[in-house]
Amino acid sequence: MTITQLQYVLAVAEHKNFTLAAEKSYVTQPTLSMQVQKLEDELGVLIFDRSKKPISITAVGKKIVAQAKNIVAEAERIKDIVDQDKGYIGGDYTLGIIPTVMPTLLPMFLNTFIKKYPKVNLIIKEQPTDVMIRNILDGHLDAGIAATPLEIEFIKERPLYYEPFVGYVPQNHRLSQEQLLSTEHLDVNDVLLLQDGHCFRDGVINLCKASKNIGGETFKIESGSFETLVSLSDEGMGMTLLPYLNTVQLDAAKKQNLKPFKSPSPAREISLIYHKSELKIQITDALKEVISGIVRGAIAFQDVKIISPLAKN
Amino acid sequence: MTITQLQYVLAVAEHKNFTLAAEKSYVTQPTLSMQVQKLEDELGVLIFDRSKKPISITAVGKKIVAQAKNIVAEAERIKDIVDQDKGYIGGDYTLGIIPTVMPTLLPMFLNTFIKKYPKVNLIIKEQPTDVMIRNILDGHLDAGIAATPLEIEFIKERPLYYEPFVGYVPQNHRLSQEQLLSTEHLDVNDVLLLQDGHCFRDGVINLCKASKNIGGETFKIESGSFETLVSLSDEGMGMTLLPYLNTVQLDAAKKQNLKPFKSPSPAREISLIYHKSELKIQITDALKEVISGIVRGAIAFQDVKIISPLAKN
DNA sequence: AAAAACCATCAGTTTAATTTATGGTAGACC
DNA sequence: GGTCTACCATAAATTAAACTGATGGTTTTT
Numbered sequence: 001m002t003i004t005q006l007q008y009v010l011a012v013a014e015h016k017n018f019t020l021a022a023e024k025s026y027v028t029q030p031t032l033s034m035q036v037q038k039l040e041d042e043l044g045v046l047i048f049d050r051s052k053k054p055i056s057i058t059a060v061g062k063k064i065v066a067q068a069k070n071i072v073a074e075a076e077r078i079k080d081i082v083d084q085d086k087g088y089i090g091g092d093y094t095l096g097i098i099p100t101v102m103p104t105l106l107p108m109f110l111n112t113f114i115k116k117y118p119k120v121n122l123i124i125k126e127q128p129t130d131v132m133i134r135n136i137l138d139g140h141l142d143a144g145i146a147a148t149p150l151e152i153e154f155i156k157e158r159p160l161y162y163e164p165f166v167g168y169v170p171q172n173h174r175l176s177q178e179q180l181l182s183t184e185h186l187d188v189n190d191v192l193l194l195q196d197g198h199c200f201r202d203g204v205i206n207l208c209k210a211s212k213n214i215g216g217e218t219f220k221i222e223s224g225s226f227e228t229l230v231s232l233s234d235e236g237m238g239m240t241l242l243p244y245l246n247t248v249q250l251d252a253a254k255k256q257n258l259k260p261f262k263s264p265s266p267a268r269e270i271s272l273i274y275h276k277s278e279l280k281i282q283i284t285d286a287l288k289e290v291i292s293g294i295v296r297g298a299i300a301f302q303d304v305k306i307i308s309p310l311a312k313n
Numbered sequence: 314m315t316i317t318q319l320q321y322v323l324a325v326a327e328h329k330n331f332t333l334a335a336e337k338s339y340v341t342q343p344t345l346s347m348q349v350q351k352l353e354d355e356l357g358v359l360i361f362d363r364s365k366k367p368i369s370i371t372a373v374g375k376k377i378v379a380q381a382k383n384i385v386a387e388a389e390r391i392k393d394i395v396d397q398d399k400g401y402i403g404g405d406y407t408l409g410i411i412p413t414v415m416p417t418l419l420p421m422f423l424n425t426f427i428k429k430y431p432k433v434n435l436i437i438k439e440q441p442t443d444v445m446i447r448n449i450l451d452g453h454l455d456a457g458i459a460a461t462p463l464e465i466e467f468i469k470e471r472p473l474y475y476e477p478f479v480g481y482v483p484q485n486h487r488l489s490q491e492q493l494l495s496t497e498h499l500d501v502n503d504v505l506l507l508q509d510g511h512c513f514r515d516g517v518i519n520l521c522k523a524s525k526n527i528g529g530e531t532f533k534i535e536s537g538s539f540e541t542l543v544s545l546s547d548e549g550m551g552m553t554l555l556p557y558l559n560t561v562q563l564d565a566a567k568k569q570n571l572k573p574f575k576s577p578s579p580a581r582e583i584s585l586i587y588h589k590s591e592l593k594i595q596i597t598d599a600l601k602e603v604i605s606g607i608v609r610g611a612i613a614f615q616d617v618k619i620i621s622p623l624a625k626n
Numbered sequence: 627a628a629a630a631a632c633c634a635t636c637a638g639t640t641t642a643a644t645t646t647a648t649g650g651t652a653g654a655c656c
Numbered sequence: 657g658g659t660c661t662a663c664c665a666t667a668a669a670t671t672a673a674a675c676t677g678a679t680g681g682t683t684t685t686t
Contacts, residue, residue: 001388002315004674018633031675033633038673043395050633053683060398067391074384075314081380082356085373317643331664344644346664351642363664366652630685635678642673648666655660 003075005039006068008032009047013065014138016054073139073277084282090119093283096132096144097124100194100226101270104245105145105291108298113290120283136273142280143287148271156278157271158288161295164265166247166258168230169239180262192229192240230254243268244299316388318352319381321345322360326378327451329367386452386590397595403432406596409445409457410437413507413539414583417558418458418604421611426603433596449586455593456600461584469591470584471601474608477578479560479571481543482552493575505542505553543567556581557612 011021012032022032040047047061057065083089097106106124114122127135127144133152135141148157167181175185229240230250234257247258272288274281324334325345335345353360360374370378396402410419419437427435438454446465448454461470480494488498542553543563547570560571585601587594 001391002317004315017631019631027674028676029633030635030677034635035674037634043391045395045398051683053632055633060395063394063398064391067387067394071384071387071391074380074387078314078356078377078380078384081376082358082373085358085376330662332662340643341645342664343646343666347666348643350665364652366663368664628686630683632683633681635680637678638676640673640675642671644671645669647668650665651663653660653662656658 001039001042002035003072005035006072008035009039009065009068010072012036012048012055013057013061016056018055069139073279077277077279080280080282088119089117089282089286090121091280091283092121092123093142093280093287094123094125094140095287096127096135096141096146098129098132098144098146099126100147100243101145101245102126104243104249105270105295109291109294112294113287116290117283117286120286132273136275139275139279143272143274143284145270145291146273147268148273149269150273152273154276155273156276157273159269159271160288160291161299162267162269163243163245163299164261164267165241166244166260167239168233168242168247168254168257169259170233170236170257172236173239175239175259176257178259181259182262183266190238192232192238194226194229233257248298314352314355315348316385318348319385321348322352322378322381323385325349325361325368326370326374329369331368382452386592390590390592393593393595401432402430402595402599403434404593404596405434405436406455406593406600407436407438407453408600409440409448409454409459411442411445411457411459412439413556414458414558415439417556417562418583418608422604422607425607426600429603430596430599433599445586449588452588452592456585456587456597458583458604459586460581461586462582463586465586467589468586469589470586472582472584473601473604474612475580475582476556476558476612477574477580478554479557479573480552481546481555481560481567481570482572483546483549483570485549486552488552488572489570491572494572495575496579503551505545505551507539507542546570561611 008021008025008027011025012018015021015024018033018036019029022029025032036047043064045060045064046058047064049056049058049061083091110122110124114120125135125141129144129146129150132141132144132146133150133155136144136155145160148159150157167175169175169178169181174190175181178185226240226242226246230242232238233240234254242258247255250258272284272291274284278284321334321338321340324338325331328334328337331346331349332342335342338345349360356377358373358377359371360377362369362371362374392404396404423435423437427433438448440448440457442457442459442463445454445457445459446463446468449457449468458473461472463470480488482488482491482494487503488494491498539553539555539559543555545551546553547567555571560568563571585597585604587597591597
């Protein structure tokens, strides 16, 4: 049994296809086939059922794959140990970011980070929270930036910053005379929200629920970006809510319509999330330091009320 | 990096000697040397400092060795998974047994076990608890039988049976008229005990302490076996305490001198202990079943008081 | 029924692991 | 302080393993 064989098994388990798995492993298909067979021979069991297509994993195979993931991950950590010892911070690092923080947060820290750690090859992927979690769990992402708390098993969360929500209330709206909003003002039928899959929406819904206890409603309009949301709001479709960082780039006219919440303002917690095995932890640590250092200046801290993105509370 | 290389590193780390490590790994010394070097090259660090003799492990080396242990252990578990799936129970299994239970317990279960699981090659080693713990922690033992609770990190305990203590009181002893002993009767200066290293002794001392709170005393005589202890006792050197299973093989005359304790009798807990990683758990389970099944008949259960072998209480 | 997708097998090559033989160095011994 | 011994590294040769390219047989798809 070799680590390589285990990696091949993992590739096949993932792609359910020897040919594709071979490509992804940068070897030819016979190489991969033979190595997998060799491992199966050595163990005396079939890991994959090749009789039907697409191939399936046998019962034992599933357990073997799970254990192989362990072993390969533990093996990779040896490199981490050496890097940490050398004080070397480098190599590929894949980071997921949720769509609602991507455009505002990324430009803030990206430049600083790649200048400070030029050896790190940062690969950034925009993806919703559920996809991100799956990717972290199976090792396709080294870390992610998402709204927390999530409280997922095997995933650690380290808060980066707390971002208050700001109301965007158009001219003739019923709340346009208010100076400061309060959660009691919100009516779930009157707030424009992002479409499903954006965890921010969960936060807002919880916010509404928390303040008025209205559930089971359907919303008239849902959009995919805050820009659209603001436009719709201007058209008289209702008010909307924006995370603080999304408000700074609005033009002067639109800024007039912003109404902050009374302290304590509702807010979302944005965290760096990563697998509890802490692979590449030295890079994760570096990233955390850079981001929170930068954000510390950008968000004027206030007494905020944290809104969970989970529906459960 | 291969699993083999990691195993070689572990062998060197253990023996602090390439030549010996090579022997133990069943390869020649150059093979092992080259593979270790290759791994060091790949990682770009020295794992061993060969400049002085005996060789030493570098700072990074220690971390690498610790992680290598993980990986190798996890890799071995793949075989376990397959065995478990096949319902196969076999292979080498190394079991440690403390000296005071070895002669009584071993003959009781050995035959039954090897008949029921002929594929298991049981290797039994008699050793005191402290050695046993070290061996379980570094993987030289698959399990051990010892007096518990030990409460050692990374070690699991599964009680096999509770063995009451029985007093052996010779003819002219001050307690010879008593029918049933009580812990209050015991005087630490008057009880013959096994020499250091036998955990049973700790149990007895605790027992005495528990009943009379006498500490810091030195004992006149300490022997290495219960047989000697009984002989010494007959010679008028004082009474002694025997675990129940050690009393059944006494001849009729000596059995006259046995005096059980009043219920609840003091007792020791004998457990199967093993690493929490649960390697070869299917054999450990089988062993546990066989032993407790057999002992269930041998020890008449009574209301017993459990004596910890630890000094701390 | 033909085409496509996909995995296994084979023969040959490249690469890696291992061995035997040998050389060099640190400690032990006198 | 010189010699011996234990011990690790290196070199060359061998053996074993991994990998490739070509090909053939199944299973799906069309």
